[in-house]
Amino acid sequence: xAGVTQTPRYLIKTRGQQVTLSxxxxxxxRSVSWYQQTPGQGLQFLFEYFSETQRNKxxxxxxxxxxxxSNSRSEMNVSTLELGDSALYLCAxxxxxxxxxxxxxxxxxxxxxxGTRLTVV
Amino acid sequence: xxxxxxxxxxMFVQEKxxxxxxxxYDTSDPSYGLFWYKQPSSGEMIFLIYQxxxxxxxxxxxxxxxxxxxxxxxxxxxxxxxxxxxxxxYFCAMREEDxxxxxxxxxxGTRLQVQP
Numbered sequence: 149x150a151g152v153t154q155t156p157r158y159l160i161k162t163r164g165q166q167v168t169l170s171x172x173x174x175x176x177x178r179s180v181s182w183y184q185q186t187p188g189q190g191l192q193f194l195f196e197y198f199s200e201t202q203r204n205k206x207x208x209x210x211x212x213x214x215x216x217x218s219n220s221r222s223e224m225n226v227s228t229l230e231l232g233d234s235a236l237y238l239c240a241x242x243x244x245x246x247x248x249x250x251x252x253x254x255x256x257x258x259x260x261x262x263g264t265r266l267t268v269v
Numbered sequence: 270x271x272x273x274x275x276x277x278x279x280m281f282v283q284e285k286x287x288x289x290x291x292x293x294y295d296t297s298d299p300s301y302g303l304f305w306y307k308q309p310s311s312g313e314m315i316f317l318i319y320q321x322x323x324x325x326x327x328x329x330x331x332x333x334x335x336x337x338x339x340x341x342x343x344x345x346x347x348x349x350x351x352x353x354x355x356x357x358x359y360f361c362a363m364r365e366e367d368x369x370x371x372x373x374x375x376x377x378g379t380r381l382q383v384q385p
Contacts, residue, residue: 181372191362193374
């Protein structure tokens, strides 16, 4: 079956611009999470969506936002880009349920996409 | 407090030898899951192995095994018979099942280089 698809793979933007990244999860997965990876901060959780609702949010400014569509595809948007937003943005999908807990076991783990490398100049 | 600690920034191993990558974690949640991921230079995070906090046996997946010592809060990854293709970054991650915080917490990673 098809994996998690992220587009575009590479992106170069100018400070002050905004950007939209896309993520298509594995068919049947309704949970989509986003992570930012930088050399300095490592991998940090941005937010998670389930059934078009944001279920959890990491410690990022309001410039970072996202949404999920009825087909579970998700987009994240970064407005007023800063140089520090340069990073690899990873999307992950999961079979996780809509409840507070996840469901125990690797079946409820995450499958990641190849990421979008964003460079802000 | 850091929840996932990987103390080895880089490791070298000879091809065909075994290597252990260390991971310690901190949580007060009795129910949690521990994951190991491999990240080659292409960027994709590849799932390797999972250990649940209530699992009685150490997890194994092919050449990967997880040395889970719950009392010591450690979850070390063991790669047997290393191959050149194993050269990559390796991340340990944890998900706390009961907090409702629906997210993975990652360690800082270990860069493994397999030498011929």
